[in-house]
Amino acid sequence: MSWKAIDALDDARDATTSLLLPFDAGRWARLAFIALFIGGLGGSGGAGSNTGTTAPTGGGSTDIPTDSLPGFVTPENVFAAVIALVAVGIVLWLVWMFVGSVMQFVLVDAVVTKDVHIRKPFRERFWLGVRLFGFQAGLFVAVLAVILLPVAAVLLGSVAVTPAVGLLAIPLVFLAIALLFVVAIVMQLTTDFVVPTMIAEDRALLSSWGRVVPVFRAELSEFGLYVIVRFILGILASIAVGIAALLALLVVAIPFAIVGGGAFLALDAANVALFSTAGLVVFGALGVLFVLAAIAVGAVVQMPVVTYFRYYSLFLLGSADDSLDLVSQFRSDDDSSAPEGPTPA
Template sequence: MSWYVVDVIDRAVERTRSFLFEPFDITKWLKLAIIVFFIGGSGGFNGGGNGGSYDTSAGEPDVSWIPDSLTDFLSNLSHHISSFSDTTMLMTLVLILLLIFLIAIILGYIGSTMEFVLVESLVSNEVRIREYFKKFMGKGLSLYVLRLVIVFAVILMIVIVTAPFIFLIAEGDSGASGALGIIGFIFAIIAAVILFIIVLGIIGSFINMAIPVSMYQDSGLLSAIGRVFSQFKADWKQMVIYWIGRGILGFAVAIMAGIIGLIILVILVLLLGAIDLALYYILNMVLSGTVLWSLLIAVVIVELLLLSFTSAIIRMPFAVFMKYHMLSFLELWYQLKMPIFDELHSTSGNGPDQWIEEAEIIDE
């Protein structure tokens, strides 16, 4: 029996190569990196903490290696913060939290809409972010609301699963009942996490497949999910093998992307670190402590954004391949007709209809 998840790997590789390298267009790559950046989130760079040497006789850490200008800057910053009243601090904290919440909502909506932008770009072989974003704003909103509902449902389910054990721990004593509650709580959390990962993976798979279905069959997102689920009931074996195959393929792709990304990002971090060090010594001769460290912090923030965008560029070809793999699978499994750019395959007799015929021959 022919499994579509395996059959379409070569087609996904060919489409990825054609899309990214025939011809190579740096503008297209940068636009795609922007799309992947918003879809995947702005992954930050987490640096390790600096381990200072300790003076065991005094019991105090040795901070003599820290520049005096930095300690003065931090001291002044702490003094300004402590000068605020409790009411002012509370209002400031609330405003910061509201701002973070607002930014999260905006970025979540942009990321959901970019899912449609990415599919349209891959199908048409033209990356037009603004045009496609305007075209799919409504569908992006539907996807974002659906994802929010799923998140709240997951949180509610976690609370329901863990609540009995929390009450048992709270009301139990330090004896057997308390220990039993703690052990049960730990196992319940582990089981819930594993179960939710599997369930969310399955739900996410249906949603991702519903995105191109809703785009190219002119239907709402929920209706498209229903259509994909109906096809699942009619041909569930291919879908189950698809989940297993995608898991293996995704793991392999993640390892490749991780190795390449780690090498590039380490080199970039070392380069930026050397630039920062040189910049510190140069500016330290002409600027005061507060101005100096304010400027350096701004430079570091820009560098973190640069590292995040570089990470998106590294991830982009792998994301393109995985998306083409899904679209190629849909052509076979769901028999979805898309105006995909490589019309040569369909005109030469190697299109989705030909794949299905070949698969039926193999099955026989």
């Protein structure tokens, strides 16, 4: 017995190879930019280790001399800056999520046509992205409300904290975990199958869900296997991407370490404090450049994986329903040749 969810793996591999090879820097850069918003930043957790330079060594003090700080650095200004940064961070996160919603459609257009562009398909798919973002945001708010409602009831005093309430919290925790798991599957199915359906039949999001649900029911075992395979491959790919990104970052960090060391020696020779305005500007600029380099490296490393998974879902969807097959011309079944790669842009 042949499983469509397994056969689609080989088709996705062939299609991904034909899209990415022969190597074209412009195409890779555009795909990496798209993948940046879709795949997330797997290596961002490593940035926290750079803040550990104040750990005590020996018995020395870790306090920063306040007389070396600029005059505008006061507790009030620091608090205001933290609040402002949090607000800006939330806004940037929402913008990032919205752009990522539109990029889901841009990626489908790119892998289907093998003509990778960003601006034109972004404009064309803008309102589809708005609908996807609204759906994701609404689902997120609903789940958050369900999870936080019992917590709010306790904190606001509506429910007294008793041993019975404490015991009730245990199944609620497991219920919340199960709810998050279901929501994660719904979100995955939405981006993998509903988004292509919206493009294939020019439907709204909820209408597209209504369109693919019968397909899911008819091929329940195939899509169930897809969820399992996609989950396992996602874990393995995350590990591989993380290792590759870490190795690449080590190489990228070498010139920054050299420049940073030279800047430190230059400031020390000029009797300029490290936490002076000049020092903060120099090392702040280096830090920003390194973060941008890390983001670029992460995007390039994860791009082939993001592309492969999108092809995987498209090939399975097309196998389950011919009218939703956006990649029929790329199939290698029946001894047909593998898809030819695009001409360099």
